Amino acid sequence: MVLSDFVARALHRDHLAAMALLNNLNGYILQNGEGKPPQSDDKQSRRLLGELDAAIKSEIHQHFAFEERDLFPLLQTAGEGGLGELLLEEHRTITPIGDQLASIAGQGARQGFSIDDWKVFRRLGLEFIERLASHIQKEEMGLVPLLDDLLDDDTDRELALKYAVDR
Secondary structure, eight states: OOTTOHHHHHHHHHHHHHHHHHHHHHHHHHHSOTTOOOOTTOHHHHHHHHHHHHIIIIIIHHHHHHIIIIIHHHHHHTTOHHHHHHHHHHHHHHHHHHHHHHHHHHHHHHHOOOHHHHHHHHHHHHHHHHHHHHHHHHIIIIIHHHHHHHOOHHHHHHHHHHHHHHO
């Protein structure tokens, strides 16, 4: 990745932020056992759950939409449609898991978890961590390096601006 690649840098920043959130979520899940939901009055817990809810509903959805709308067609045109199809399939798997997780996280941030809700949250959280981390790795190793060949300087600037405005 060349440092002047605006889109590549924006995606990379998103990936780093998502990985940090996944690391925090993993620590949170491991810190609290399956049958022992965290205390509902824990400020740190409410903050993490709120961040998770917001990140899934906004940043992750917007990131996926940008790739699907603006980057995957470029992959197809460049003969790399297989990568775009794989990443799109993963988006379609990750999104509903993330949406369920966000819903439970938002509820947990507002009123705490029942034991049953906590079990569902843990299961979904661990699956979300595994799938999104793997997806990010594929994008970092496959999509991001290809952007240098796919985007000329003008298209790179135009798409980076579009991505920034959409966020």
